[in-house]
Amino acid sequence: MWPTHPPAPESAARYRERGAWRDRPLGGYLTRAAAVWPDALAVVDGDRRLTFADVDRQATALAAALHARGIGQDDVVSFQLPNIAEAVVLFQAVLKVGAVANPIVPIYRGHELRFILGQAQTNIAFVPGDHRGFDYPELYRRLRTELPGLRDVVVVGGGSGAEGTTSWDEFLTLAGPDPAATVRALPDPDPDQVCLLLYTSGTTAAPKGALHSHNTLGFENASLVQQFGLNERDVIFNPSPVTHVTGVNCALILPFLLGAPVVLHDRWDPKTALRQITHERASFMIFSTPFLTDLLAVAEASDVTTPTVRHLVCGGADIPDELARRATRRLGLVTRMYGATEGPSVTASGRLDPAGVRLRTDGTPLAPTEVVVADDAGEPVGPGVVGEVLWRGPDTCLGYLDATLNAAAFTADGWFRSGDLARFDAHGALRIEGRIKDIINRSGEKISTHEVENLLGAHPAVAEVAVVAGPDERTGERGCAFVVTRPGCDLTLAQVREHLSAREVATRKFPESLFLVDSLPYTPSGKIKKFALRDWLRDRASALGVTVRAMEEGVVRER
Template identity: 30%
Template sequence: MLHRWLDRHAARTPDRVALRHGAEAITYAGLAAQAAALAGGLGARGIGRGDRVAFLGLNHPAQLVLLAACARLGAILVPLNWRLAAPELRFMLEDSGARLLFALPEHLALAEAALPPACALLAPAAPPTGPAPPALGEAGDALLLIYTSGTTGRPKGAVLDQRALLANALNGRRLHALGPADRVLTVLPMFHVGGLNIQTVPALLAGATVLLHPRFEPDAFFDTLAAERPTLTLLVPAVMQALVAHPRWKTADLSCLRAIGAGSSDVPLPLIEAFQARGVPVQQVYGATETSPIALYQSVAEAMAHPGSIGRPAALCDCRVVDAAGRPLPPGEAGEIEVRGPNVMRGYWKAPEATAAALRQGWFRTGDVGIRDAAGRFWFTDRLKHLIISGGENIYPAEVERVLREAPGVAEGAVCGRPDLRWGEVPVALVVPGEGFDPDAVLRFFEGRLARFKHPRAVIAVPSLPRTALGKVQVEALRAMAAGAHS
């Protein structure tokens, strides 16, 4: 498991740098020692197998130390999205039953506003420490509880056990051909499985060095390329677009990168071509929070030869395309992508009905539509769920609509995604006006109720919402209306 891998690297290569974070360099011996001491401190506070401990903050070594400490104890880490509003975070803390919340200084006020009475607040700068306890965590112990928005508008916690993280890390090592000589640049947030599990944790299990940025900043990215010469990094389309549009793009030396991973949403071909024209293969990675997330990926050769494909099944999982009844479809026919393997979640936290709906005879139903071609490559075509992906962040219309319904002057309303050059998509609200309707007041109503990235970018007044004969809102017609109002 993760803590055992760190202990082995600490014994074999104690002086190799595991993490660089600003001016701080942590060796494998240092990382293992910090994790063991934190596990001792947590154990002294009564944290043991199955207990939940949350983390709120930008990317920081403290989160990875906490992950390893939880793995040692058999406890569960709950990474929290610092972009969320306090009521959203409070729901996750209460739902998970987190006993402790570690919050970095820049998010301390947010943490205090979100903190339930039963949860204690701690500072990672002064963590509890104690003698290293026995390594109790085993393969079957849950290790990560990561909340992902649901179509009901309430987030669900996907439970990933230590076995899932190990299988995913082995898939990641195969995907990136990771080895001890690699330097992996992490700029995506580690409260997502993408930023945490596609490259970062696999790199640590491979004995490589992780160059950890608090968050994505284009100039810091280019500075690190020049100074640290990373060999790999993981990006989302919004980040790729920001780099390609930056004044330093044309002169930056990208030769240190043997590839970049890309995912979280459909990656536009012009962005793939922009990187590959500079000699950097763009390996698409497909998956979900519930699959840890690596399920499908491209090899470097296929990334160059077949841009746009989402690849082939990872080494330790199976993928297939099925019809509505779950029957496998032949190549060339579109259907839902399903995933099976040790990397798949054990279920949703305290949500047996949602778990039963998502897992069918051992297969995770992704809700995404794809095609498998005759050569065995998969291609993403559409989403069954009406998910909006804006700058790599998942936004579910139902969650936004719950707030919209309470806004003043809204008789009826619905939310959909509208194409956006910078973010890929942005949420917009279509509203049937009621008494006192004011579009600006509706937008202001979202302040403090939802994370800012979920706020509608526009409120469009319409005479009625397009509905089916059964009364359901027709999402495609809604999107067409939103696009037409923008043109």
């Protein structure tokens, strides 16, 4: 059994009474779509186009192959795949066998993978071949020597042919002569059963594995349909990684609930994205503000509009008012949403909301999700007062795989402590003001400063180190490392990157600015004054009239 932190019985009963929890296994949506709209377009992956019948047939064959390898309920199937059709097929196959899908972002390397695959006790992993110049099969070959539970590694697409790996086509030969009969004989999963294990980095050094059930994800996607008035005539454009919570919902689940196609966009390129949106007549998308900035710049430069787009939903970073105004005029209606891996859609604004709510707040709670802003004692505060955001609702995760984390993350009565600071306005709309959690929010990717500090602290030239978020006009925030070097030692940004690369750390976690200082500021109790470092970065940029990105990216000495 999975160690969950389920909602209180009265809350679960209320969710069922209100129809928020429909008690339907998620795999049933593909079965229905394939029966009702068999020839309708389901997935666009470059030149490849799959109908709902195609996805159902391929997922059934893959599910039968997984079953033949002993994968069933409670087994973990990890995948570190880009935005490709096989990721959609795989997720649906995992649902068919009642296993637990564990998407892992492609940027992770050995450092993160050893922890995730080991803690999840992954039995089988699906990886790309040589992707973006990196040899995933070879990495997993080495990992298998350290993780005896990792029995199978299946390679999607061309690769190095690393020892001990199996190709996608070869694995499918295990499906047998009648995969449909094999899958029909499998028991339906309990809708309260865990079906998704998704790791999120926060303030801790190690990623945290959030647990979602068929019911929590079912409500999440149903709430998107209701909030934005989606239907089978919509076309979803998805540039978010299918290994992030937004991509999981928008690419792997929502199309099958709606009977609407998803257009996959893998490596972000705004020119290609604009061409896909116009050619495929996309109408709905969720992404972070940097994506919107890039897309608008290309559209304005080429004088292109996107009249089919009904909703551009942004989360993960503030949206400047002028950007939102220009994007709404040229691309489509811009709205905001607030959530996290633990609760993907907590608040949102919509088409009928006033511009002030749509563009300058993060929207109102999506009922029956409850949201409060609380003081340090956990007591709700009034409108205009800043406090920590707490929420509980039908799409709130069931807790973490490491159950010892639940006590700090949830109150006794089931409220999730977000670590985000916010205030409610007089109209009941939420405005995020900052974070208690010490993380870097880089284009929506949350990076633990504590983890980076621990890694940098092992460099022989480093005596003391503090990593904080600095302003960045392109990504919102960037990693800035302040280092006190050991006597007689020097350090460059290139050496920092070499040190982290040797430890197989995801490149997105590498600091982008390095400041060598004589000493770090400390409080009387011995804690580093990180707020002082953040203030210095902000004020320095303000005084110079430029952002940190415009400054020298190498070593800047402050003596």
